Amino acid sequence: QVCLAELQTAGRGRRGKFWQSPCGANIYMSLKWRFNPKKLIPNGLSLVIGVAIHEALIDIGIEDVKVKWPNDIMVKEMKIAGILIEVFADTSEHSDAIIGVGLNFDMSRQLGSSIDQPWTDICSHLSKKIGRNDVAGILIAYIIQALKTFEREGFHPFFSIWDKCDFLKGKTGKVVKSDGQSNVKFQGISTDGALIVVNDSKERQLIHSGEVSLKIE
Template identity: 40%
Template sequence: MRDHSTRLALIQMLVDGAFHSGEELGEALGISRAAISKHMKVLRSWGLDIYRVQGKGYCLSGQFELLDEAKIAALVACPSLNVIPVIDSTNQYLLERVGQLPKGAVCLAEYQAAGRGRRGRQWLSPFGSNLYLSMYWRLDAGMAAAMGLSLVVGVALAETLQSFGAADVKVKWPNDLYYQDKKLAGILVEMTGQAGDAAHLVIGMGLNIAMPEHEGESIGQAWTNLTEACGALPGRNALAASLIERLQRTLEDYEEKGLEGFLDRWNRLDNYLDRPVRLLIGNREVEGVARGINAQGALLLETVDGLVPFIGGEISLRGC
């Protein structure tokens, strides 16, 4: 893993939101002003909004709370917790260590160089703007028991955010959180295992907290931040701890009750319940009214042919 200690030390110095001269930063880190300038270019490529004013130095455009492993661990019991500031992918980190991890192991990052969403799409992951969190979970009941798991995770995330004051956060089938019809978070569940054996799951989430507008220009759909959904934004460490705790509890409930135990909770949170929608299935488009989900996690769509369940594959849900 590449050493980013100098760049992370620079961020620690800049996170107070004050100006720091290149000379001051260089002296503190034992490097030249030219080296500081090169490091600043990399930090900007990570999505940090750093500007420079002649005679004053470098400054972050806004303050934010860095993730702190000790602070999170003090707030929630977790069998294994790793905060890795710069990583390719939190999901991939856990997937590569499945055989070595305790159930409930968590990895968080400030920046993902290769974050991914569903269908191999890139998940935009600028440094410090959002929350990137993955958890490992073992389902002894096997792979078939994981049906609908992303729906259950969505319920857990939405209920957590509502507890922080984001009352209008909703779930969108099968793996997103929405606020005012804009994407707020995405969920990616990846699974390994063999038929007849336990299922090894890595559950990843990316939550937009305060992503700058210019960073999201390449996103191909309407999106929003938790700053818009919450009256008072929670600290990132407290939020991470609450999400971990709620997710642990929810997965334990899921093992006991299955998806059926979450149907009412999902329907209370469903962004498109009883609304006209379009389902995009490859080149085919189906219109109807969303009527929630069934016990298998299928989306129920009321069409001219009656109530039809849709599940899996390359299906995208859109409002009309």
């Protein structure tokens, strides 16, 4: 089940942040996916969706697409898309994932003036014209195929793609948690999708939760 919206009046991103959602400018999508009730949802779902969006953008001709742990897509150091996933268990014991994707398509600087980070959109990186509905169709196809593979095989088939286009890998920055922050070097992800960092004390740590804030120096 897929829902596409022309605008969002209460669009939100990770950690409750407001998602700028002007009418007719971008792609706002929610996809419901029901997982096998006999299996736990494997780790790395948001990363799998990130890889699917990465592949869709490459397919339509956009270059220098990167994935940023845990749920952002970047083009030339600027954010082009974000992912928000919520998982629910209903009375029949199925696990339903609601996968929200916001993808900037053709947003003017004026409409995006309140966004507090560097951003870009699809039309800024293509010389050929492409329809918003066409992009949405390609995006949905890639996400559905990725979900089918993920449900069968877990995160493993997606690891090498993520590793090649990892936005954070090799950079330095800070990991900010509710109890403080630490200086780190980002060293990629583990095979189950955890973020690998090394702190000032040369300690290697795995971060599994997306409820942290990452700052890049």
